Amino acid sequence: GAGVSQSPRYKVAKRGQDVALRCDPISGHVSLFWYQQALGQGPEFLTYFQNEAQLDKSGLPSDRFFAERPEGSVSTLKIQRTQQEDSAVYLCASSLVGRTMRPQHFGDGTRLSIL
């Protein structure tokens, strides 16, 4: 497809389990971003990749959150030992070049529910 693709669309896990969320950016997009969106709120930045390099992870809430993009295309956001407060929609976005002056295009997100 032409847009950003995320999978799974929904994920339910028990507290303490590990989860992995996948993002396929738009082909050729150098920059990739992860955001977390709580119900009724705007998305909040988690981390940023330029190609395979993770250049900014200042938004990751704890060391339980880990993201990778080993070949500069597909990215995975992993959350270890999930907690109830991790329940949210996780959005991935990509942009053509660089971080500024370019719109970021979003996928439809993964809705994560921790029981």
Added chain:
Amino acid sequence: GESVGLHLPTLSVQEGDNSIINCAYSNSASDYFIWYKQESGKGPQFIIDIRSNMDKRQGQRVTVLLNKTVKHLSLQIAATQPGDSAVYFCAENEGKLIFGQGTELSVKP
């Protein structure tokens, strides 16, 4: 700290009327802004962007105005349609996007 906020959390308009959604930002050094539309269960959809060297930019049925003096953005939607019903976010792009809380637009037929 940095923040982008919206003046009105909800807006209800009649189909065919024009809609205006407002946004205030706090970082006077910000030089790029984006408006997104988010429908239920979907990701934010790019509508229009504007750089700080511009005061106005027009798209199809939408216009964004930027007033740097008072750090204010607005999104104008002409001839609002039921399909425009969604939550609208302005975002400040400083490498990462900084979103406001959002305004829910409801269009009455």
